Amino acid sequence: xxxxxxxxxxxxxxxxxxxxxxxxxxxxxxxxxxxxxxxxxxxxxxxxxxxxxxxxxxxxxxxxxxxxxxxxxxxxxxxxxxxxxxxxxxxxxxxxxxxxxxxxxxxxxxxxxxxxxxxxxxxxxxxxxxxxxxxxxxxxxxxxxxxxxxxxxxxxxxxxxxxxxxxxxxxxxxxxxxxxxxxxxxxxxxxxxxxxxxxxxxxxxxxxxxxxxxxxxxxxxxxxxxxxxxxxxxxxxxxxxxxxxxxxxxxxxxxxxxxxxxxxxxxxxxxxxxxxxxxxxxxxxxxxxxxxxxxxxxxxxxxxxxxxxxxxxxxxxxxxxxxxxxxxxxxxxxxxxxxxxxxxxxx
Numbered sequence: 377x378x379x380x381x382x383x384x385x386x387x388x389x390x391x392x393x394x395x396x397x398x399x400x401x402x403x404x405x406x407x408x409x410x411x412x413x414x415x416x417x418x419x420x421x422x423x424x425x426x427x428x429x430x431x432x433x434x435x436x437x438x439x440x441x442x443x444x445x446x447x448x449x450x451x452x453x454x455x456x457x458x459x460x461x462x463x464x465x466x467x468x469x470x471x472x473x474x475x476x477x478x479x480x481x482x483x484x485x486x487x488x489x490x491x492x493x494x495x496x497x498x499x500x501x502x503x504x505x506x507x508x509x510x511x512x513x514x515x516x517x518x519x520x521x522x523x524x525x526x527x528x529x530x531x532x533x534x535x536x537x538x539x540x541x542x543x544x545x546x547x548x549x550x551x552x553x554x555x556x557x558x559x560x561x562x563x564x565x566x567x568x569x570x571x572x573x574x575x576x577x578x579x580x581x582x583x584x585x586x587x588x589x590x591x592x593x594x595x596x597x598x599x600x601x602x603x604x605x606x607x608x609x610x611x612x613x614x615x616x617x618x619x620x621x622x623x624x625x626x627x628x629x630x631x632x633x634x635x636x637x638x639x640x641x642x643x644x645x646x647x648x649x650x651x652x653x654x655x656x657x658x659x660x661x662x663x664x665x666x667x668x669x670x671x672x673x674x675x676x677x678x679x680x681x682x683x684x685x686x687x688x689x690x691x692x693x694x695x696x697x698x699x700x701x702x703x704x705x706x707x708x709x710x711x712x713x714x715x716x717x718x719x720x721x722x723x
Contacts, residue, residue, distance in 0.1 A: 381536070383544070383717030384434075384448045386524055388419050388566045388590065390666075391433055394716035395443050395530050396694070404694050404719060409711050410441030421586075421593045422454030422541075424523040427530055434531035446533045449717040452567050453541030456520035458484075459582035459671050461652075466500060466507035476513070484515055491515045496543070498580055501706045512582055514540050515666060526631050536721070542582045544716030549574075549662050550688040560646055560683070562666030563713065566590040569638065571645045573658060580656075581649050586642045589667025595634035600626070615671025635676065643680045664688035664712045688712055 381399050385392045392411040398404050418429040438446075460483050464472055476493040484491055497511040514634050520537055528535050545563045558580075563570040565588045573581040591613075596607035608625050616635055619628040650657050663674055668687065678685040690712045 377660065380445045380447070381718050381721045382443055382445060382448045382533075382534075383451070383719070384528065385451050385541075385544075385711075385714040385717065386419055386422065386424060386430065386527070387414075387666075388421065389414055389416070390710075391430070391437055392711050392714045393437055393441060393443065394714040394718050395445065396442070396715070396721075399718050399721040406694050406715070408441050408443055408472065409597050409714070410437055410443075411710065412437040412440060421456065422452065423456050423520040424527045427523060429525045430527040431530035431689065433493065434528065436534060438533075447536050448528055448533050449720060450524055450528060450535050450538045450701040451541040451544055451713055451717050452524065452538055453520055453565075453570060453584060454520075455584075455586055456517040457515070457540065457584065457659070459514050459540070460475070461510070461581070462495065462513040463501070463503065463508045463510045464495075465503075465505075466509050469495070469497060472497075472509060480513055480515065483513065486517060490518055492518055492521055498578065512579065516540075517633065521574070522561070539717050539720050540582075541713055541717075542572045542584070543579060544713050544720060545570050545664065546572045546574050546577075546579045546716070547719045548712040549664060549688050557659045558656055560649075560661045562642060562663050562668070562677075563665040564588055564638075564660055564663065564673070565665050566667060566672075569642065569665070569667070571642060573646075573649050575656065581653075583645045583648075586643060587638050587641060588665075590633040592631055592670070595630050596627075599630050606699075611670065615673070616676045617672040631670075633696030635670070635673070639676055639680050646681055646683075658683060661685040662688055664690070666710045690715060 381398050382393050382395045390411050390413055395408040396404050397407050412433050414433050418426040424430045447716050473495050477488045481488050494514040495511055497509050499510050501508055525535050545561050549561045558575045561572040567588045567590050569585040569588050572579050584700045592611050593607045614627045614631055619625045674685045
């Protein structure tokens with residue numbers, strides 16, 4: 377196992393990285409973290425479209441952050457990755473993974489040959505025809521994974537593994553507090569929102585909602601003809617709180633209209649989980665991700681779900697650099713995914 381590893385989160389508009397020492401130990405330590413903005417169109421919904429552009433950004437990121445290793449763990453999520461509940465006959469995990477192509481074609485939007493498949497076991501149960509393993513099927517479109525790996529390699533990095541972003545979210549957030557009970561971990565990104573329900577810290581349910589913070593920014597652009605930079609600033613300034621002046625009322629109305637779909641999608645996702653597991657309702661929500669920093673989002677989410685909502689404190693359990701290159705380049709809400717990716721390294 378490498379003594380340090382970098383979790384690399386390639387988002388639509390930003391690449392973020394966290395270098396972690398002793399990732400599989402009892403006291404992992406963040407050595408460095410940094411973020412670099414990407415040109416528009418280089419990445420779409422988590423998939424690298426312009427390999428050379430992203431590779432250049434990664435080189436810039438390594439220079440800015442002063443990272444000492446080129447060993448990285450990449451994250452995959454967004455529209456080109458899906459997770460579904462799946463129960464299969466009980467067998468050794470290696471055998472289950474080998475048999476996945478014969479079980480999952482009807483669950484996939486593409487031929488099995490075009491997807492990379494994995495299985496995350498959750499529990500064992502007695503089915504109608506004998507013991508079964510219940511778990512989560514993870515399927516990623518091969519082309520999407522390949523382009524992200526190529527961008528990292530073109531930047532001179534060494535991808536050691538590719539991890540599922542919702543699992544990284546769970547890894548970063550679930551152990552922080554409330555390690556018992558059922559917690560919804562919600563990562564609001566720019567174009568998608570990861571919803572993970574963890575039970576005693578173990579992921580039980582995953583859905584990727586195809587909307588995020590950019591939908592609100594785009595509403596400003598389309599409705600008020602603002603440029604994207606001004607729209608983003610106004611979105612963060614106004615948020616979902618009551619407008620402070622009559623002049624802000626028009627902006628507040630745009631935010632509220634655009635946020636309704638995201639809030640409704642999250643609520644419906646949690647309602648679906650509860651309807652399929654009425655004996656194990658969600659007890660609380662933890663928020664993370666750059667999109668979660670919209671003012672008033674926590675209160676609005678608490679209102680529509682009827683659950684207590686709090687923000688992530690994932691970084692409180694890992695040592696942070698006191699100062700140095702890249703130490704303040706990304707806010708805590710932005711780097712939980714990169715942290716979770718690094719924490720997934722096995723000894």
